[in-house]
Amino acid sequence: xxxxxxxxxxxxxxxxxxxxxxxxxxxxxxxxxxxxxxxxxxxxxxxxxxxxxxxxxxxxxxxxxxxxxxxxxxxxxxxxxxxxxxxxxxxxxxxxxxxxxxxxxxxxxxxxxxxxxxxxxxxxxxxxxxxxxxxxxxxxxxxxxxxxxxxxxxxxxxxxxxxxxxxxxxxxxxxxxxxxxxxxxxxxxxxxxxxxxxxxxxxxxxxxxxxxxxxxxxxxxxxxxxxxxxxxxxxxxxxxxxxxxxxxxxxxxxxxxxxxxxxxxxxxxxxxxxxxxxxxxxxxxxxxxxxxxxxxxxxxxxxxxxxxxxxxxxxxxxxxxxxxxxxxxxxxxxxxxxxxxxxxxxxxxxxxxxxxxxxxxxxxxxxxxxxxxxxxxxxxxxxxxxxxxxxxxxxxxxxxxxxxxxxxxxxxxxxxxxxxxxxxxxxxxxxxxxxxxxxxxxxxxxxxxxxxxxxxxxxxxxxxxxxxxxxxxxxxxxxxxxxxxxx
Numbered sequence: 080x081x082x083x084x085x086x087x088x089x090x091x092x093x094x095x096x097x098x099x100x101x102x103x104x105x106x107x108x109x110x111x112x113x114x115x116x117x118x119x120x121x122x123x124x125x126x127x128x129x130x131x132x133x134x135x136x137x138x139x140x141x142x143x144x145x146x147x148x149x150x151x152x153x154x155x156x157x158x159x160x161x162x163x164x165x166x167x168x169x170x171x172x173x174x175x176x177x178x179x180x181x182x183x184x185x186x187x188x189x190x191x192x193x194x195x196x197x198x199x200x201x202x203x204x205x206x207x208x209x210x211x212x213x214x215x216x217x218x219x220x221x222x223x224x225x226x227x228x229x230x231x232x233x234x235x236x237x238x239x240x241x242x243x244x245x246x247x248x249x250x251x252x253x254x255x256x257x258x259x260x261x262x263x264x265x266x267x268x269x270x271x272x273x274x275x276x277x278x279x280x281x282x283x284x285x286x287x288x289x290x291x292x293x294x295x296x297x298x299x300x301x302x303x304x305x306x307x308x309x310x311x312x313x314x315x316x317x318x319x320x321x322x323x324x325x326x327x328x329x330x331x332x333x334x335x336x337x338x339x340x341x342x343x344x345x346x347x348x349x350x351x352x353x354x355x356x357x358x359x360x361x362x363x364x365x366x367x368x369x370x371x372x373x374x375x376x377x378x379x380x381x382x383x384x385x386x387x388x389x390x391x392x393x394x395x396x397x398x399x400x401x402x403x404x405x406x407x408x409x410x411x412x413x414x415x416x417x418x419x420x421x422x423x424x425x426x427x428x429x430x431x432x433x434x435x436x437x438x439x440x441x442x443x444x445x446x447x448x449x450x451x452x453x454x455x456x457x458x459x460x461x462x463x464x465x466x467x468x469x470x471x472x473x474x475x476x477x478x479x480x481x482x483x484x485x486x487x488x489x490x491x492x493x494x495x496x497x498x499x500x501x502x503x504x505x506x507x508x509x510x511x512x513x514x515x516x517x518x519x520x521x522x523x524x525x526x527x528x529x530x531x532x533x534x535x536x537x538x539x540x541x542x543x544x545x546x547x548x549x550x551x552x553x554x555x556x557x558x559x560x561x562x563x564x565x566x
Contacts, residue, residue: 081107081247082099082103082104082107082108083107083108083111083247083248084247085250086250086299086300086301086303086304087148087151087250087251087299087300087303087304087307087308088303088304088307090104090150090151090250091148091149091151091307094136094140094145094149094150094151095140095145097140100133100137100140100150101133101134101136101137101140101149101150101194102130102133102134102137104133104150104151104152105129105130105132105133105150105152105194105196106130108129108152108196108248108249108250109124109126109129109130109196111246111247111248112124112196112197112248114566115221115246115248115566117219117566118218118219118221118242118243118246118248119200119215119216119217119218119219119239120154120199120200120218120219120238120239120240120242120243120246120248121154121196121197121198121199121200121239121243121248122157122165122169122197122198122199122200122213122215122239123157123164123165123197123198124196124197125164125195125196125197125198126196126197128164128195129152129194129195129196129197132189132193132194132195133150133152133194136149136150136192136194137150139192145192146190146191146192147191147192147307147310147311148188148191148192148193148307148308148311149191149192149193150192150194151192151193151194151250151251152193152194152195152196152249152250153188153193153194153195153196153249153250153251153252153253154196154197154198154199154239154240154243154244154248154249154251154252154253155185155195155197155198155199155252155253156198156199156201156237156239156240156252156253156254156255157169157198157199157200157201157239158201158205158255158285158286159182159184159185159253159284159285159286159295160178160180160181160182160185160284160285160286161178161181161182161185161195161198162178162179162180162181163177163178163179164177164195164198165177165198166178166198166286167214167412168201168203168204168205168286169200169201169202169203169204169212169213169214169215170203170204170214170406170431170432170433170436171214171413171430171431171432171433172406172408172412172413172427172428172430172431172432173406173411173412173413173431174412174413174431175412175413176411176412178284180284181284182281182283182284182285183281183283183284183314183316183318183319184253184280184281184284184285184295184312185253185284186284187311187312187313187314188253188311188312191311193311196248196249199237199239199240199243199249199252200213200215200216200218200238200239200242201213201235201236201237201238201239201240202235202236202238202260202435203432203433203435203436204286204288204399204403204436205236205237205255205257205260205286205288205293206236206288206399206435206436206439207235207236207435207501208234208235208236208259208260208263208501208502208504208505209232209233209234209235209238209490209492209495209501209504210232210233210234210235210236210238210239210242210264211232211235211492211493212235212433212434212435212436213238214433217232217238217492218232218233218238218239218242219231219232219233219242220232220233220234220238220241220242220245220267220268220489221233221242221245221246221268221562221564221566222245222267222268222269222489222529222530222531222562222563223529223563223565224528224529224530225528225529227528229491230491230492231267231489231490231491231492231530232267232489232490232491232492233245233264233267233268233489234263234264234265234266234267234268234485234489234504235260235263235264236255236257236260236264237252237254237255237256237260237261237264237272237298238264239252240252240253240254240261240264240298241254241264241265241267241268241270241272241298242264242268244268244270244298244299244300245268245269245270245561245562246562247300250300250304251297251298251299251300251304251305251308252297252298252299253295253296253297253312254272254295254296254297254298255285255288255293255294255295255296256272256274256293256294256295256296256508256512256518257288257289257292257293257294257395257512258292258391258395258505258508258509258512259504259505259507259508259509259511259512261273261274261296261297261298261520262274262484262508262511262518262519262520262533262535263484263485263504263505263508263520264298265298265484265520265522265533266484266485266520266522266531266532266533266535267485267488267489267530267531267533268489268531268562269522269531269533269560269561269562270298270299270300270522271298271299271300271301271302271304271305271519271520271521271522271550271554272296272297272298272299272305272519272520273296273297273305273309273517273518273519273520273543273546273547274294274296274511274512274517274518274519275294275295275296275309275313275517275543276294276323276515276516276517276538276540276541276542276543277291277292277294277321277512277515277516278321278322278323278515279294279313279323279325279327279517279541279543280294280295280296280309280312280313280314280322281295281314281315281316281318281319281322282294282295282319282321282322283316283318283319283322284318287398287402288395288398288399288402289394289395289396289397289398289399289402290321290398290402291394291398292391292394292395292398292512292513294512295312296309296312297309297312300559301554301559302334302519302521302547302550302551302554303331303334303551305519305547305550306330306331306333306334306547307330307331309330309543310327310328310329310330310331313327314327323541325541328543328544330543330544330547333544333545333547333548334547334548334551335548335551336548337372337373338369338372338373338374338548338549338552339372339373339374340373340374340375341369341373341374341375341478341479341545341548341549342374342375342377342476342477342478342479343366343369343370343374343375343376343377343477343478343479343480343481343549344377344378344379344473344476344477344479344480344481345362345366345376345377345378345379345480345481345482346379346380346381346384346473346480346482347378347379347380348380348381348382348384348385349381349384349482349483349507351506354483354486355486355487357526357527357532358483358485358486358487358532361483361523361524361532361534362481362482362483362534364523364524365481365523365534365553366481368552368553368556368557369481369549369552369553371556372552372556374549374552377476377477379473379476379477379480380469381466381469381470381473381480381510382469383462383465383466383468383469384466384469384510386462386465386466387462387466387509387510387513388502388503388505388506388509389459390458390459390462390463390466390513391459391505391509391512391513392442392502393442393446393455393456393458393459394456394459394460394463394513395439395443396439396440396442396443396446397443397446397447397455397456397459398443399436399439399440399443400439400440400441400442400443400444400447401443401447403432403436403440406427406428406431406432407423407424407427407428408423408424408426408427408428408431409423409424412431413427413430413431414427415427415429415430415431435498438498446459463513463514466510466513466514467513467514467515469514470510470514470516470537474539478538478539478542478545479536479537479538479539479545479546479549480536480537480538481534481535481536482507482534482535482537483507483532483533483534483535484507484508484520484532484533484534484535485504485507485508485532485533486503486504486506486507488526488528488530488531488532489530489531507535508535510537511535511537515540516537516538516539516540517537517538517540517541517542517543517546518535518536518537518538518546519535519536519538519543519546519547519550520533520534520535521533521534521535521536521550521553521554521557522554522557522559522560523553523557524557525560531560534553536549536550536553
């Protein structure tokens with residue numbers, strides 16, 4: 080068996096049993112990355128650093144001192160600051176930027192013994208649902224439709240993370256989710272992605288898109304690996320005022336516990352007109368699997384769901400326009416000289432930001448402007464409160480909510496050109512960010528064209544354990560899905 084086919088849990092056990100070394104495991108991944116360059120999942124690889132980290136892990140393992148992720152090679156989304164290594168949110172405006180500090184999430188992973196393989200491609204500033212807005216070009220999904228050689232998108236914005244995990248060119252990856260950017264790409268690639276509760280994982284050192292919505296989480300090959308990753312990533316952090324001081328549970332211990340008596344909510348608002356029969360059937364099948372394992376299925380109503388997407392596309396761009404104002408060509412990154420300071424700002428931003436980023440900054444600036452602030456931004460925040468209240472009321476009746484993860488399987492690059500149609504990819508995921516809740520996408524089947532489809536579970540605040548337990552029950556019923564290797 081190729082070393083790169085091992086899950087984190089399997090590799091961890093074999094490393095501790097000294098069946099192979101961390102350096103051998105790392106070399107296997109470095110070789111696999113070389114062979115899969117056409118996926119464009121990595122924008123920077125750090126082989127020398129990876130080897131040095133692996134050797135340090137081997138020294139620790141030899142003494143029996145290894146951490147929770149000792150010697151496990153990971154890919155890091157280009158949104159997380161990595162000291163001395165390219166960190167540019169896949170944007171031209173941050174050209175050449177290498178931070179002098181490490182994000183809290185990546186520091187936690189290195190403290191747990193993980194090895195860095197490199198930085199992963201993503202939509203520019205995490206704005207996109209297909210990984211087509213990256214300055215470094217689109218990422219290719221390792222999955223293909225039956226009897227077709229056509230390329231497919233891996234979803235976004237964490238497309239590089241999802242593609243790399245699905246192609247076995249990292250053991251797992253860090254990702255971020257502002258409106259679905261972990262769960263949608265996970266669903267498109269047959270991987271598991273969890274967006275934890277807002278405040279569970281520190282945002283410090285993660286390049287900001289929309290500060291009240293952004294949350295980091297892992298994309299992994301199965302539910303157990305996602306649980307191992309989240310345990311290592313999560314922590315309370317004095318440097319992030321929204322970080323919550325709650326103990327981080329041992330998520331892995333929650334797996335395998337029976338779900339008998341668990342109340343699973345099925346929201347009727349998540350069956351919009353025109354929802355594909357394929358997605359509907361998958362959803363029904365997921366509910367049946369849980370029922371067969373002793374869960375109780377309860378129909379619920381989340382009446383403000385239909386306002387979630389428009390409210391999200393007011394709140395997120397508003398926060399983005401504020402956050403991205405710091406990129407002015409003066410202190411770091413790209414600089415396009417102008418006649419004066421204002422001209423330099425304008426030229427730098429025009430050259431440095433891609434079209435989708437410019438679109439969202441302009442929308443955000445508009446909704447925050449004097450005449451429109453109350454009509455748009457304030458109203459969207461009120462809608463957000465109502466969305467959260469819908470869920471708060473539902474928790475008296477159910478323990479977890481089951482929905483589809485995406486409205487369709489992966490599509491081809493260039494297939495969706497209308498921005499609004501692209502935004503509709505987030506229809507099932509944005510409510511979770513608006514309400515600050517945890518959500519997990521778990522592979523549940525294949526489409527008629529042979530592509531992975533995911534189901535989403537939404538949980539109570541800081542109750543990721545129930546999500547992992549329920550996701551494991553779905554995974555057990557559905558089985559695991561691996562991209563057929565054609566390269």
